[in-house]
Amino acid sequence: MISKEVIDRIIEYTSPESVKLSEPLSRYTTFKIGGPAKCLVDIGSERELTEVSGFLKKEKIPYFILGNGSNTLFSDEGFNGVVLHIGKNFSDVVVEGNIIRAKAGAILVSVAGAAYKNSLTGLEFASGIPGTVGGGIVMNAGAYDGEMKFVTKAVKALSPSGETVVLEGDELKLGYRSSVFRHSDYVVLEVIFELKPGKQEEIKAKMDDFNKRRREKQPLDMPSAGSTFKRPEGNFAGKLIMEAGLSGFTVGGAGVSEKHCGFVVNAGGATSKDVVTLIEEVQKRVFEVSGIRLEPEIEIVR
Numbered sequence: 550m551i552s553k554e555v556i557d558r559i560i561e562y563t564s565p566e567s568v569k570l571s572e573p574l575s576r577y578t579t580f581k582i583g584g585p586a587k588c589l590v591d592i593g594s595e596r597e598l599t600e601v602s603g604f605l606k607k608e609k610i611p612y613f614i615l616g617n618g619s620n621t622l623f624s625d626e627g628f629n630g631v632v633l634h635i636g637k638n639f640s641d642v643v644v645e646g647n648i649i650r651a652k653a654g655a656i657l658v659s660v661a662g663a664a665y666k667n668s669l670t671g672l673e674f675a676s677g678i679p680g681t682v683g684g685g686i687v688m689n690a691g692a693y694d695g696e697m698k699f700v701t702k703a704v705k706a707l708s709p710s711g712e713t714v715v716l717e718g719d720e721l722k723l724g725y726r727s728s729v730f731r732h733s734d735y736v737v738l739e740v741i742f743e744l745k746p747g748k749q750e751e752i753k754a755k756m757d758d759f760n761k762r763r764r765e766k767q768p769l770d771m772p773s774a775g776s777t778f779k780r781p782e783g784n785f786a787g788k789l790i791m792e793a794g795l796s797g798f799t800v801g802g803a804g805v806s807e808k809h810c811g812f813v814v815n816a817g818g819a820t821s822k823d824v825v826t827l828i829e830e831v832q833k834r835v836f837e838v839s840g841i842r843l844e845p846e847i848e849i850v851r
């Protein structure tokens with residue numbers, strides 16, 4: 550239970566307009582699923598993030614850092630704590646030569662756009678990824694020929710003990726959909742990208758090609774969280790799911806996309822429970838047919 554005193558303190562650190570009570574999380578996820586957060590705070594600055602997260606930690610109040618919610622499935626009961634939403638109020642992007650500094654709430658698509666405008670190459674892969682820079686580095690987001698690891702020079706973050714730190718290179722532990730930040734107490738504040746000078750028309754052509762391929766292959770017209778499962782070594786989740794005869798398989802309002810079996814979509818009114826049950830059923834049936842256990846890529850917040 551979050552008391553009035555706690556809410557008042559959060560408002561002191563932020564502003565009354567930034568703090569919402571019983572806020573439906575379905576509005577903050579690309580799945581369009583999720584019950585209410587007891588409290589949701591729209592973070593506006595590094596100071597707010599530092600102070601509010603420090604306070605919640607001290608008071609032992611559960612909190613969840615949310616970017617654009619494009620890789621997250623909340624439960625139908627919502628979140629019994631405080632969701633710190635790092636979105637457009639914390640999304641400055643500054644370009645200095647071949648360096649781009651982007652605050653955690655900047656959307657990868659816009660950072661890729663800023664790179665293109667400044668004739669910088671390396672971020673084309675991100676031009677169709679609907680996450681924030683913060684969520685992108687947590688997940689080491691990647692597509693086609695690129696991933697965050699290849700273009701990240703350094704990351705400014707709040708350490709688990711609440712200090713501002715800058716991590717680089719191996720310290721970031723960037724691997725397949727993983728990083729030092731995933732399932733940790735770090736909060737990403739800013740990502741510093743290092744890109745290479747390129748030719749604007751070539752950058753544009755590459756972005757257009759990637760986005761065309763996405764439109765052709767992915768169910769972008771339906772709510773989802775992108776690829777639901779991690780790619781198993783030497784194989785593809787979508788292929789295994791199709792071979793298990795699960796294309797178009799549904800549980801309630803959730804379904805395996807017929808366009809791309811690696812995507813679980815909200816085909817209309819899906820609950821979180823529908824999605825979780827469908828994921829478990831897919832895991833079971835794929836294992837029976839192939840002996841391979843698929844692991845979810847998406848963050849399931851129970």
Ligand SMILES: Cc1cc2nc3c(=O)[nH]c(=O)nc-3n(C[C@H](O)[C@H](O)[C@H](O)COP(=O)(O)OP(=O)(O)OC[C@H]3O[C@@H](n4cnc5c(N)ncnc54)[C@H](O)[C@@H]3O)c2cc1C
Pocket residue numbers: 579613614615616617618619620621635653677678679680681682683684685686687688689690691692730732735736737738769773774775776848
């Ligand atoms: C249509 C579609 C296509 C997609 N295509 C791709 C793709 O090609 N490649 C790919 O890799 N992914 C893809 N995704 C998945 C998703 O966009 C990425 O994983 C993205 O990086 C998630 O960013 P987010 O801001 O939405 O993260 P969220 O879903 O908000 O959060 C994800 C995780 O990161 C944590 N987090 C978020 N921000 C911070 C922060 N500032 N500090 C600390 N922790 C934080 C959250 O707590 C959570 O654990 C796709 C999704 C959709 C819907």
